[in-house]
Amino acid sequence: xxxxxxxxxxxxTRDIEPRTLLVHHLRDNLGMTGTHWGCDTSNCGTCVxxxxxxxxxxxxxxxxxxxxxxVRTVEGLEVDGVLDPVQExxxxxxxxxCGFCTPGMMMTARALLDRNPDPTEAExxxxxxxxxxxxxxxxxxxxxxxxxxxxxxxxxxxxAGSAS
Amino acid sequence: xxVPAPFEYERATSVxxxxxxxxxxxxxARIVAxxxxxLPMMKLRLATPEYLIDINDLSGELEYIRIGDGEVRIGALxxxxxxxxxxxxxxxxxxxxxxERVIADPVVRNRGTLGGSLCQADPAEDLSAVCDTVAAQCxxxxxxxxxxxxxxxxxxxxxxxxxxxxxxxxEIRIPIRPHSGSAYHKxxxxxxxxxxxxxxxxxxxxxxxxxxxxxxxxxxxxxxTNVEPISAxxxxxxxxxxxxxxxxxxxxxxxxxxxxxxxxxxxxxHLAKELTIRSxxxxxxxxxxxx
Numbered sequence: 001x002x003x004x005x006x007x008x009x010x011x012x013t014r015d016i017e018p019r020t021l022l023v024h025h026l027r028d029n030l031g032m033t034g035t036h037w038g039c040d041t042s043n044c045g046t047c048v049x050x051x052x053x054x055x056x057x058x059x060x061x062x063x064x065x066x067x068x069x070x071v072r073t074v075e076g077l078e079v080d081g082v083l084d085p086v087q088e089x090x091x092x093x094x095x096x097x098c099g100f101c102t103p104g105m106m107m108t109a110r111a112l113l114d115r116n117p118d119p120t121e122a123e124x125x126x127x128x129x130x131x132x133x134x135x136x137x138x139x140x141x142x143x144x145x146x147x148x149x150x151x152x153x154x155x156x157x158x159x160a161g162s163a164s
Numbered sequence: 165x166x167v168p169a170p171f172e173y174e175r176a177t178s179v180x181x182x183x184x185x186x187x188x189x190x191x192x193a194r195i196v197a198x199x200x201x202x203l204p205m206m207k208l209r210l211a212t213p214e215y216l217i218d219i220n221d222l223s224g225e226l227e228y229i230r231i232g233d234g235e236v237r238i239g240a241l242x243x244x245x246x247x248x249x250x251x252x253x254x255x256x257x258x259x260x261x262x263x264e265r266v267i268a269d270p271v272v273r274n275r276g277t278l279g280g281s282l283c284q285a286d287p288a289e290d291l292s293a294v295c296d297t298v299a300a301q302c303x304x305x306x307x308x309x310x311x312x313x314x315x316x317x318x319x320x321x322x323x324x325x326x327x328x329x330x331x332x333x334x335e336i337r338i339p340i341r342p343h344s345g346s347a348y349h350k351x352x353x354x355x356x357x358x359x360x361x362x363x364x365x366x367x368x369x370x371x372x373x374x375x376x377x378x379x380x381x382x383x384x385x386x387x388x389t390n391v392e393p394i395s396a397x398x399x400x401x402x403x404x405x406x407x408x409x410x411x412x413x414x415x416x417x418x419x420x421x422x423x424x425x426x427x428x429x430x431x432x433x434h435l436a437k438e439l440t441i442r443s444x445x446x447x448x449x450x451x452x453x454x455x
Binding site for chain 2 (some may be wrong): 001005017018019020021024040041042043045048054055056057060061062065067108126127129130131
């Protein structure tokens with residue numbers, strides 16, 4: 001069946017089997033390997049992408065179900081060579097070691113900050129509670145997200161400063 | 165790699181269309197909403213439907229929380245997240261927020277639905293116990309029209325519901341009565357896991373005594389979404405720690421958990437008792453304005 005979806009703003013149509021999971025469609029059909037494929041049981045959260053602005057686990061979503069919808073993946077965080085503050089935060093605060101959980105963590109973090117620009121540590125822990133990291137003990141991931149939140153609040157106060 | 169067996173995919177444009185598709189496609193058709201129960205079953209090949217009918221476009225018809233005078237109506241496609249975040253629902257039926265805080269994780273709650281959870285009828289699924297605890301009615305629609313069954317009739321046992329071929333669950337109706345309170349407690353191994361055990365309680369007070377009380381258990385045996393002997397023990401009694409202990413023991417006596425990696429029979433039985441006590445205590449506190 002032909003399935004058309006918007007991925008990071010671009011319309012993409014492919015003839016796929018209905019049983020194709022969104023994570024495999026992204027990775028295997030479209031070569032977008034930024035989204036990782038982990039536990040396959042909706043526990044680990046490395047496959048998190050957005051569908052219509054909300055984080056979902058793409059191993060438990062059919063590509064067909066995303067047809068006609070907007071999908072955003074980790075590849076869509078960086079715009080015109082400028083990293084998203086969440087990506088910057090993960091660099092600044094060593095938010096990753098092996099990097100396997102990172103795409104899902106960053107997509108969830110981005111969604112959190114869009115809804116709540118000044119989250120507490122507890123709110124960040126809750127937001128990423130459906131995702132597993134086996135390297136960091138989460139401490140540096142939380143620090144990275146706090147860093148991004150602080151940066152965005154600062155940029156909002158001082159737009160000229162962020163452009164310079 | 166876990167991939168479902170092949171199937172044909174249809175997207176419903178209305179509830180009537182979904183029912184017409186099911187009638188045409190027969191018993192091998194299944195409805196998919198959030199997909200967070202059915203797709204894992206399909207990936208494990210425990211479910212192998214030949215046709216999948218996607219109802220995610222039906223949010224206009226099936227995604228709502230309506231608080232009426234004496235009743236709450238919730239559409240079957242309402243997501244866990246909406247059940248968690250609705251202040252209006254939490255004000256009249258706080259048991260939903262109690263439960264939703266500990267159902268899966270925030271990302272899963274974005275997709276998973278009330279109707280999907282109830283229709284999956286997993287023995288460790290929280291919302292069946294929640295809905296039976298608050299005496300919910302389930303609206304089931306088919307080609308011949310609607311029928312309404314109690315949650316107790318709806319949930320026939322593990323993975324079995326009253327929904328027949330060509331039918332779908334469309335709505336849950338819950339009575340709201342003055343001087344009532346409800347609560348839910350769950351113990352899990354880690355954030356987002358299935359319950360080791362959980363218990364919900366709902367009470368309606370008549371002055372200083374309990375006019376009506378219900379307790380539902382989850383993950384400690386089949387057909388415990390409403391433990392009927394507990395209602396009999398609560399009726400007309402004044403709330404007290406002694407009463408809660410008595411009722412907790414009834415919960416333990418009715419529980420029939422199996423030992424697994426989540427815990428021993430003794431541990432789960434203890435939890436059934438203790439979580440019943442805690443939920444009752446909180447439900448009474450809420451009903452009497454102290455919660």
